[in-house]
Amino acid sequence: MSRVAVVTGSNKGIGLEIVRGLCKQFDGIVYLTARNEKLGQEAVQKLKSEGLNPSFHQLDITNEQSIQALKQHLQDKHGGLDVLVNNAGFAYKGTDTTPFGIQAENSAGINFFGTLAASKALLPIIKPHGRVVNVSSQGSNMSLKKCSPDRQARFRDRSIQEEELVKLLNKFIETAKEGTNKKHGFSDSAYGMSKIGVTVLTFIQAREMEKDSREDILVNCMCPGWCKSDMGGWEKPTKTAADGADTALFLALLPPNTKEPQGQFFYDRKPIPF
Ligand code: NDP
Numbered sequence: 001m002s003r004v005a006v007v008t009g010s011n012k013g014i015g016l017e018i019v020r021g022l023c024k025q026f027d028g029i030v031y032l033t034a035r036n037e038k039l040g041q042e043a044v045q046k047l048k049s050e051g052l053n054p055s056f057h058q059l060d061i062t063n064e065q066s067i068q069a070l071k072q073h074l075q076d077k078h079g080g081l082d083v084l085v086n087n088a089g090f091a092y093k094g095t096d097t098t099p100f101g102i103q104a105e106n107s108a109g110i111n112f113f114g115t116l117a118a119s120k121a122l123l124p125i126i127k128p129h130g131r132v133v134n135v136s137s138q139g140s141n142m143s144l145k146k147c148s149p150d151r152q153a154r155f156r157d158r159s160i161q162e163e164e165l166v167k168l169l170n171k172f173i174e175t176a177k178e179g180t181n182k183k184h185g186f187s188d189s190a191y192g193m194s195k196i197g198v199t200v201l202t203f204i205q206a207r208e209m210e211k212d213s214r215e216d217i218l219v220n221c222m223c224p225g226w227c228k229s230d231m232g233g234w235e236k237p238t239k240t241a242a243d244g245a246d247t248a249l250f251l252a253l254l255p256p257n258t259k260e261p262q263g264q265f266f267y268d269r270k271p272i273p274f
Pocket of ligand 1: 008009010011012013014015034035036039059060061062087088089090091110114135136137138223224225226227228229230231232233237241
């Protein structure tokens with residue numbers, strides 16, 4: 001059976017570059033996924049015109065039905081998957097006037113709760129020697145430093161459970177809506193807090209994977225750096241989206257029977273502290 005890779009949110013930006021890189025380097029089928037079918041198909045056609053051959057499946061990581069449809073497809077057609085890159089993400093522009101509570105809810109809703117939902121469905125069908133890469137951000141590290149010492153200690157505790165992490169992110173949203181998030185020890189970055197969720201989730205998933213009977217599955221997260229994209233902006237970032245994809249590709253393509261890295265945060269192909 002062919003090996004299978006899935007990249008979330010890959011109709012543009014860094015996700016599209018990860019698909020492009022996997023099409024060139026991964027020995028197997030690569031799924032470009034998008035919440036908007038038309039945008040996804042257009043991206044597939046773009047890569048096909050370059051001589052690459054991605055497959056397509058719709059995926060909105062905030063929609064359980066959409067997640068389950070992808071899972072079913074992967075199970076029926078391929079018996080699971082081998083590489084999952086949780087890249088889909090969202091950030092409000094600094095100038096956006098949407099109330100902070102809504103920004104918190106939507107940012108955490110896509111970046112943290114969406115990644116969690118996609119992972120909960122797909123991690124159980126990852127095959128031995130699988131690789132999971134969560135695209136986080138050093139915005140999570142910056143936000144962590146702005147949290148109270150108590151909150152920092154909880155987020156940094158390597159024995160934290162998923163239930164507690166979910167409660168913390170929900171508490172952030174609740175207090176953001178009341179305007180008391182700082183008083184409750186959270187930062188004032190909706191994006192940063194959502195990516196703390198992604199980073200800490202990675203550590204939890206890696207710990208759980210170590211107890212799993214499936215052999216040699218590695219789960220890591222990374223920051224692409226500030227890259228030119230619709231999210232990062234097109235003027236100021238010095239990195240291209242392809243530069244940003246490099247570390248994700250490195251982690252997704254770690255050779256079989258590599259014992260580590262497991263549960264690490266990477267930037268420029270190197271582990272960095274959280
Ligand atoms: P883009 O905005 O260019 O792309 C984001 C992708 O995520 C799009 O394909 C978007 O789809 C998709 N997406 C958003 N919401 C959902 C959803 N609910 N379900 C499925 N897909 C969704 O951003 P980048 O390429 O720059 O960002 C990619 C990742 O890298 C993100 O996780 C981001 O947080 C992270 N990152 C980016 C940095 C940068 O400087 N660019 C820096 C640090 C981290 P659609 O086109 O439909 O909106």
